[in-house]
Amino acid sequence: MIQTFGAENFQLLCDRIAGSDPELRQVIARYGYPPLWSRPAGFQTLVHIILEQQVSLASAQAALDKLKGKIGTVTPEKILLLSEAELKTCYFSRQKANYVKLLAGAIHSGKIVLEQFCYRPDDRIRKQLKEIKGIGDWTADIYLLMALQRTDIFPIGDLAMVSSLKKLKHLPVKTSPTTLLEMASGWRPYRSIATMILWHHYLEERKISRKQ
Numbered sequence: 666m667i668q669t670f671g672a673e674n675f676q677l678l679c680d681r682i683a684g685s686d687p688e689l690r691q692v693i694a695r696y697g698y699p700p701l702w703s704r705p706a707g708f709q710t711l712v713h714i715i716l717e718q719q720v721s722l723a724s725a726q727a728a729l730d731k732l733k734g735k736i737g738t739v740t741p742e743k744i745l746l747l748s749e750a751e752l753k754t755c756y757f758s759r760q761k762a763n764y765v766k767l768l769a770g771a772i773h774s775g776k777i778v779l780e781q782f783c784y785r786p787d788d789r790i791r792k793q794l795k796e797i798k799g800i801g802d803w804t805a806d807i808y809l810l811m812a813l814q815r816t817d818i819f820p821i822g823d824l825a826m827v828s829s830l831k832k833l834k835h836l837p838v839k840t841s842p843t844t845l846l847e848m849a850s851g852w853r854p855y856r857s858i859a860t861m862i863l864w865h866h867y868l869e870e871r872k873i874s875r876k877q
Contacts, residue, residue, distance in 0.1 A: 667786065668816040668854060675701050678816070678858045686852070688833045689859060692866045699865030706812040707779060708772060709739040714807050715764050715799060716757075728756035741769035764799025771797055787815050810857045819849045819856040826860050829867035 670678055676698050683690040704710045712732075716725035729739075732755040736743045744765055752762040771777045777797070782790050790813070791805040803822035810818040820826060821842050831840055834848070852859040 667784075669814045670816050670858065671703075671814055672701060675858075678855055679862065682852055682855045682858050683862070686859070689862050692833070692862050692869075696865060696869045699861045702811055702861060702864070703814060704811045706782070708741055708769070710812045711768060711779075711794075711800075711804075711808055712739055712744075712765050714804050715761055715768070717807075718761070718799075718804065724756070731755040732757075741772040744769040745773060760799065764797070767799065768797050782813060787818065810860065815857060817854040817856050819846065819852075819860060821846060823860070825867045826863045829863040829870075832870070833863070833866060 679693060679698050683693050704713070709729075713725065713729050716728045732739060732752075735751070735755060736747070749759065749762045752765070753759070757765070768777075772779065777793060787809055790809060791802070794800045794805040794808065795802070801822070803820055806818050806820035806822070809815045810820065827845065830836070830845060830848075831838065836844075849856055849859065
């Protein structure tokens with residue numbers, strides 16, 4: 666069964682998972698509920714997530730805004746008409762221009778039908794997306810979590826989330842991904858909700874440190 670979250674059940678799920686985890690409960694008690702971060706499902710969101718790989722969120726947003734200013738709504742067909750040089754003027758690196766072109770080609774050819782993802786299980790979506798060069802676990806996980814709002818996604822490649830988890834649980838900096846995954850297994854089937862609480866903690870702690 667495919668489980669999703671949304672405005673109607675998000676805070677309820679936050680309470681449920683915080684009820685069994687004192688550190689997550691502490692985050693909500695101190696900072697309130699996390700925002701319900703979400704993005705519309707579709708090609709433009711996937712392009713945005715690819716742009717966010719290994720750069721700041723602000724840099725990725727600037728590139729997306731520049732692209733939208735050039736072509737309007739971001740569609741596979743419009744991307745395929747752009748040259749690498751044109752994408753470079755929109756702050757795309759050579760690699761990311763290639764990744765986005767390959768994704769656009771897969772969708773345009775019908776190899777990937779994004780509209781069908783709402784009916785498919787997480788693992789199948791992740792496998793299909795990862796067949797496209799430049800899309801790995803992190804990109805697939807963020808799409809599953811933020812665009813499709815699946816409840817049990819744990820993006821182990823997300824540096825902010827991992828940093829927050831280590832700090833909150835007082836873990837060594839070099840704690841292995843395997844250990845973190847084992848720890849997160851206790852949050853099933855709501856690891857997405859835990860992830861959003863951890864993001865919330867990370868961002869609120871950064872606000873405090875900037876004021877000091």
